[in-house]
Amino acid sequence: MAKAIICFGIFYFLLNPSFSQNSxxxxxxxxxxxxxxxxxxxxxxxxxxxxxxxxxxxxxxxxxxxxxxxxxxxxxxxxxxxxxxxxxxxxxxxxxxxxxxxxxxxxxxxxxxxxxxxxxxxxxxxxxxxxxxxxxxxxxxxxxxxxxxxxxxxxxxxxxxxxxxxxxxxxxxxxxxxxxxxxxxxxxxxxxxxxxxxxxxxxxxxxxxxxxxxxxxxxxxxxxxxxxxxxxxxxxxxxxxxxxxxxxxxxxxxLKILNIHVAAPKHPVVRCSKSYWIYTDAGGILEVLPDVNQSIEKGQKIAILYDSFGEVKQTYFAPENGIVIGKSSNPVSPAGARILHLGIFE
Ligand SMILES: [Zn+2]
Structure with a gap:
C-alpha cells in the first residue's frame, strides 16, 4: 500500500511539472x-x-x-x-x-x-x-x-x-x-x-x-x-x-536599467493641461456619441438621453474644444451620471 502511494506521488509529480513551483x-x-x-x-x-x-x-x-x-x-x-x-x-x-x-x-x-x-x-x-x-x-x-x-x-x-x-x-x-x-x-x-x-x-x-x-x-x-x-x-x-x-x-x-533604446512613438501624443467630467442633468437611457481618443469641437453633439419610451429627453453638446479621455459605457443613467471625460488641450 505504501509503495502504491509513493508510486502515485512520483507519477503525480512527474505529470505536474508546476508542482514544485506552487504558491x-x-x-x-x-x-x-x-x-x-x-x-x-x-x-x-x-x-x-x-x-x-x-x-x-x-x-x-x-x-x-x-x-x-x-x-x-x-x-x-x-x-x-x-x-x-x-x-x-x-x-x-x-x-x-x-x-x-x-x-x-x-x-x-x-x-x-x-x-x-x-x-x-x-x-x-x-x-x-x-x-x-x-x-x-x-x-x-x-x-x-x-x-x-x-x-x-x-x-x-x-x-x-x-x-x-x-x-x-x-x-x-x-x-x-x-x-x-x-x-x-x-x-x-x-x-x-x-x-x-x-x-x-x-x-x-x-x-x-x-x-x-x-x-x-x-x-x-x-x-x-x-x-x-x-x-x-x-x-x-x-x-x-x-x-x-x-x-x-x-x-x-x-532609466538605464536596460541597455536598450526608447522606441519612437507610432502616433502623435495629445497633451492636456486639465480635464473634467460632463454629467447628465436628468435621468434616462444614455447614448454617448464620440469614441475615446476622439477630438471634439465646442458645440458638437456628444450624447443623447432617451426616456423609457424611446423619446429624446435631452441632448448634450461639448462646452469647449477637447478630446475624449474616457466615457460612459453604461446606458443606465440617473441624473448626475457621467457622460464623458473631456481633456482640454494644453
Ligand atoms: Zn484605477
Missing part, C-alpha cells in the same frame, strides 16, 4: 529587503500587508528582478483598483522577458496590489472605500486605511520610481493615457515615453496627499510616480497590453 513554495516576507537578494536574480514572494477575518495573512504577489549591476529601483504595480486588470499581463510579460543579468537596477513588480478587491471582482476595498483615495492610510486606522498604510510603508525608502497601472472604472471605457505632474521634467519624460494617446497634467507635488492617491503619497516621499490608464475594466485588451509593455520597456531604457 506554497514561494517565500512569505514582511518587508522588502533588497540588500538580502543576490544580484542578477529573479525572485517571487508573498508580501504580507494585512490580515483577514480568519486571522490569515493577506499577502500580495511581488516579483523582484535584481540587476547584476547597481541602478535605480523601479516599482510597477497593477490592480490597486481590484477590477482594473489590463496591467497584470503587462507586468507578467515584463517579468518573464527581462533578464536580471542584463539589468543595472531593480524592478519590483506587483501584479495585484489590492488583493481583497481583486478577489471580490470589485474596484473598491471590501469596506467599500477607494484604496487609491485612502493613501497614505493610517497605522491605527480602519480596514482600508490599515491596508493602505502598510502597503505604502513597504514601498517607502526602497523605490525611486513607480508606475501605477489602472483602467477605467466599471461602466466606463478609457483611452491609453498618462497622468503625471508635468512640472517635473523627469515625470514629464516618463509620461512622454509611454507613447500614450493622451498625456494629462496631474497635481503638483505641492498639493501631494490632497487626493489620497498612491501617486501623491509617493510624491510626498520623494518617489517619482506616474499613473497609466490602460483601457477598460475587468477585461484583458491585447492592444492595451502591448501599449503598456512598450511604455515599461521605454522606461527601463530611459
Amino acid at each position: 506554497e513554495s514561494i517565500p512569505h516576507i514582511n518587508t522588502i529587503d533588497l540588500e538580502s537578494i543576490s544580484p542578477g536574480t529573479k525572485n517571487n514572494y508573498w508580501l504580507k500587508i494585512s490580515e483577514d477575518g480568519l486571522g490569515q495573512d493577506i499577502n500580495i504577489p511581488v516579483v523582484i528582478l535584481k540587476g547584476a549591476n547597481d541602478g535605480p529601483v523601479l516599482a510597477i504595480n497593477a490592480a490597486i483598483h481590484g477590477n482594473e486588470l489590463n496591467g497584470i499581463p503587462v507586468i507578467h510579460h515584463i517579468i518573464n522577458t527581462v533578464n536580471p543579468a542584463e539589468m543595472s537596477g531593480t524592478i519590483i513588480a506587483i501584479p495585484i496590489t489590492n488583493v481583497p478587491a481583486y478577489q471580490d471582482n470589485n474596484r473598491l476595498f471590501p469596506d467599500q472605500t477607494d484604496l487609491n483615495r485612502t493613501m497614505p492610510g493610517k497605522a491605527n486606522g480602519n480596514e482600508s486605511q490599515f491596508y493602505a498604510y502598510h502597503l505604502l510603508e513597504k514601498l517607502k525608502g526602497i523605490c525611486d520610481y513607480v508606475i501605477d497601472l489602472h483602467t477605467a472604472s466599471f461602466g466606463r471605457v478609457n483611452s491609453h493615457y498618462v497622468r503625471a505632474d508635468l512640472q517635473d521634467p523627469i515625470l514629464a519624460k516618463m509620461a512622454e515615453i509611454q507613447n500614450p494617446q493622451i498625456i494629462l497634467n496631474g497635481k503638483t507635488a505641492s498639493t501631494a496627499n490632497a487626493d489620497g492617491t498612491l501617486r501623491s503619497a509617493l510624491a510626498a516621499n520623494n518617489i517619482k510616480c506616474i499613473t497609466i490608464e490602460l483601457g477598460n475594466p475587468q477585461v484583458f485588451q491585447e492592444d492595451m497590453k502591448q501599449a503598456g509593455i512598450i511604455g515599461i520597456q521605454n522606461t527601463l531604457a530611459y
Whole structure:
C-alpha cells in the first residue's frame, strides 16, 4: 500500500511539472529587503500587508528582478483598483522577458496590489472605500486605511520610481493615457515615453496627499510616480497590453536599467493641461456619441438621453474644444451620471 502511494506521488509529480513551483513554495516576507537578494536574480514572494477575518495573512504577489549591476529601483504595480486588470499581463510579460543579468537596477513588480478587491471582482476595498483615495492610510486606522498604510510603508525608502497601472472604472471605457505632474521634467519624460494617446497634467507635488492617491503619497516621499490608464475594466485588451509593455520597456531604457533604446512613438501624443467630467442633468437611457481618443469641437453633439419610451429627453453638446479621455459605457443613467471625460488641450 505504501509503495502504491509513493508510486502515485512520483507519477503525480512527474505529470505536474508546476508542482514544485506552487504558491506554497514561494517565500512569505514582511518587508522588502533588497540588500538580502543576490544580484542578477529573479525572485517571487508573498508580501504580507494585512490580515483577514480568519486571522490569515493577506499577502500580495511581488516579483523582484535584481540587476547584476547597481541602478535605480523601479516599482510597477497593477490592480490597486481590484477590477482594473489590463496591467497584470503587462507586468507578467515584463517579468518573464527581462533578464536580471542584463539589468543595472531593480524592478519590483506587483501584479495585484489590492488583493481583497481583486478577489471580490470589485474596484473598491471590501469596506467599500477607494484604496487609491485612502493613501497614505493610517497605522491605527480602519480596514482600508490599515491596508493602505502598510502597503505604502513597504514601498517607502526602497523605490525611486513607480508606475501605477489602472483602467477605467466599471461602466466606463478609457483611452491609453498618462497622468503625471508635468512640472517635473523627469515625470514629464516618463509620461512622454509611454507613447500614450493622451498625456494629462496631474497635481503638483505641492498639493501631494490632497487626493489620497498612491501617486501623491509617493510624491510626498520623494518617489517619482506616474499613473497609466490602460483601457477598460475587468477585461484583458491585447492592444492595451502591448501599449503598456512598450511604455515599461521605454522606461527601463530611459532609466538605464536596460541597455536598450526608447522606441519612437507610432502616433502623435495629445497633451492636456486639465480635464473634467460632463454629467447628465436628468435621468434616462444614455447614448454617448464620440469614441475615446476622439477630438471634439465646442458645440458638437456628444450624447443623447432617451426616456423609457424611446423619446429624446435631452441632448448634450461639448462646452469647449477637447478630446475624449474616457466615457460612459453604461446606458443606465440617473441624473448626475457621467457622460464623458473631456481633456482640454494644453
Ligand atoms: Zn484605477
